[in-house]
Amino acid sequence: MSPIFLSRRRFLTGATIASTAPLAGCFDFLGDRSGEVRGALETANSLTYHAQRLLLGSDDLAREYSESEIRQPQRPNGSTNPSDRAYVALARGGFSDYRLKVGGLVDKPTELSLGELQAMPSRTQITRHDCVEGWSCIAKWTGVPLSTVLDHVSPKPAARFVVFDCFDTMQRNALGAIKYYESIDMADARHPQTILAYGLNDQSLPISNGAPLRVRVERQLGYKMAKYIRAITVTETLEGFGQGGGGYWEDRGYEWFAGI
Amino acid sequence: MTTETEHVEAEAGRKAGSLIYRQKLTTRLTHWLWVISLFFMLLSGLQIFMARPDLYIGQQSGFGFDNTVLSIGSVRIEGEWQGRTTLFGESFDTTGWLGLVPQGDQMARKAFPGWMTVPGNRDLATGRVVHFFFAWVLVATLLVWLVASLANRHLRDLIPTLSDLKRLPGDVADHLRLRFPHHGRYNVLQKLSYAGVLFVALPVMILTGLTMSPGVVAEAPFLLDLFGGRQTARTIHFVVMLALVLFFIVHLAMVLLAGPLNELRSIITGWYRTDTESRT
Structure with missing residues (x-):
């Protein structure tokens, strides 16, 4: 091999690294969530949402696995042990005083105890939990279909979203505690696999996985599946909840539709 | 023929x-659209990967069992952090490149140095926004190219x-x-x-x-x-x-x-x- 080739190759390597180094740094402004370019790029999220809603049948089920695919405990993520006073008191009593508040744009707002929820027809499914970070974990979930609970309270025709308010505080600032919350559209809320889970792998749902109640939204990523649910609000708009993004992570730049 | x-x-x-x-013209236009979209997809993809710099084989990620083929992380050896990449069970010291990388004038425990990702700092949310935007651009370009290339042979x-x-x-x-x-x-x-x-x-x-x-x-x-x-x-x-x-x-x-x-x-x-x- 001639020396010219070697130096060319060395030049190439150097040039490639040198050219991407400053280039990559140029795009840090994309992290600014109020930026115009960021806004333009985010239009792709709504394209993804509409494409999936258009192409995917409303009742297509996420894959359900066999018992043999449960090979490990469900990995806890996010909050794993809320220290909020109201929650700690409920947990100490084995959640016997827990009441799920269901209200908002409904005809018959109600409160349901864990016993009442467990007395409703249940659904059990072995599904894959996909975290936005990239990992997956298969577990068996038991709970009451959200659709059943919604039928119980009769949402008004204007209802578009279901918002989950949670017990766990994610951070504190001058205005007080910022708690986890999430929201899904009525299509996902009415999906047969969308359940309010109180059981995990044939046991009561543990605190680390969201006791007493967490939602499963099997066609979306893990952060949509709120844990430690305190109240469910049916609504026409996501404004007025948190910063209006439709969820704790959505208010911090993550897309509201997490089907991808 | x-x-x-x-x-x-x-x-x-x-x-x-x-x-x-x-x-x-379509060949040239689509070429440069691919250059742009693949550049952003690569660097935002590495940003996304950085949130979980491990690769597994199968349906799920093994936490209670081992199906990991690649893992980029850091370990502390005698009080000193070291970048550690493990491929098929073989571990390599990758300090400076993978796992423990320069950030400003110190070292940070993350999978990739800033020049390899968009944005340069750790920002999964932005990485995903960029990745999915250019994914649409890439697919649209590929379709335009395919139709044009069928038409103009x-x-x-x-x-x-x-x-x-x-x-x-x-x-x-x-x-x-x-x-x-x-x-x-x-x-x-x-x-x-x-x-x-x-x-x-x-x-x-x-x-x-x-x-x-x-x-x-x-x-x-x-x-x-x-x-x-x-x-x-x-x-x-x-x-x-x-x-x-x-x-x-x-x-x-x-x-x-x-x-x-x-x-x-x-x-x-x-x-x-x-x-x-x-x-x-």
Whole structure:
């Protein structure tokens, strides 16, 4: 091999690294969530949402696995042990005083105890939990279909979203505690696999996985599946909840539709 | 198949040393759209990967069992942090490059240095926004290119023929001697690599990407079976990314070695100068 080739190759390597180094740094402004370019790029999220809603049948089920695919405990993520006073008191009593508040744009707002929820027809499914970070974990979930609970309270025709308010505080600032919350559209809320889970792998749902109640939204990523649910609000708009993004992570730049 | 007249006309156009109109507008436009979208997809993809810099085989990630094939992290040895990359059970010290990387004037415990990701700091949310935007651009470009190339018969330039394959050994020898004939047609190695990228690598990238979407696999569960599970699909997505980076490096090297000005002119203006000495 001639020396010219070697130096060319060395030049190439150097040039490639040198050219991407400053280039990559140029795009840090994309992290600014109020930026115009960021806004333009985010239009792709709504394209993804509409494409999936258009192409995917409303009742297509996420894959359900066999018992043999449960090979490990469900990995806890996010909050794993809320220290909020109201929650700690409920947990100490084995959640016997827990009441799920269901209200908002409904005809018959109600409160349901864990016993009442467990007395409703249940659904059990072995599904894959996909975290936005990239990992997956298969577990068996038991709970009451959200659709059943919604039928119980009769949402008004204007209802578009279901918002989950949670017990766990994610951070504190001058205005007080910022708690986890999430929201899904009525299509996902009415999906047969969308359940309010109180059981995990044939046991009561543990605190680390969201006791007493967490939602499963099997066609979306893990952060949509709120844990430690305190109240469910049916609504026409996501404004007025948190910063209006439709969820704790959505208010911090993550897309509201997490089907991808 | 080329007819006799077309063949004669083409040969006349490729008279030694003349400028020929080699790359059509759609070919050139789509080329540069791919450059832009693949650049952003690579750097935002590495940003996304940084949130969980481990690769697994199967449906799920092994926490209670081991199905990890690659892991980028850091370990503390006698009070000192060290970048540690583990591939198929073999561990390597990758301090400075992977796992423990320079950030400002100190070291940070993250998978990739800032110059390898968009944005440079750790920002999964932005990485995803950028990645999915350019994913749409990439797919749209591929569709436009496919339709245009079917219409203007550019596709035929890329499919290796039987006689091409017979020339393969000679072509390999030419490349090894860094001898690049400029007769205005793709040689067989070019055809194989371009066809490999456009008909194999990019479709596999798109399909494995879609397999990671919990929404898409609810509609198309066969994708999970095709790639052997969501985590295997993620691993394939990563490996094909490496193959595309390798293609990019070789592609750039070939452009530089074959005469960068002539090559660049042809992919910008379409005009390409053939060899002054005619080779048969």
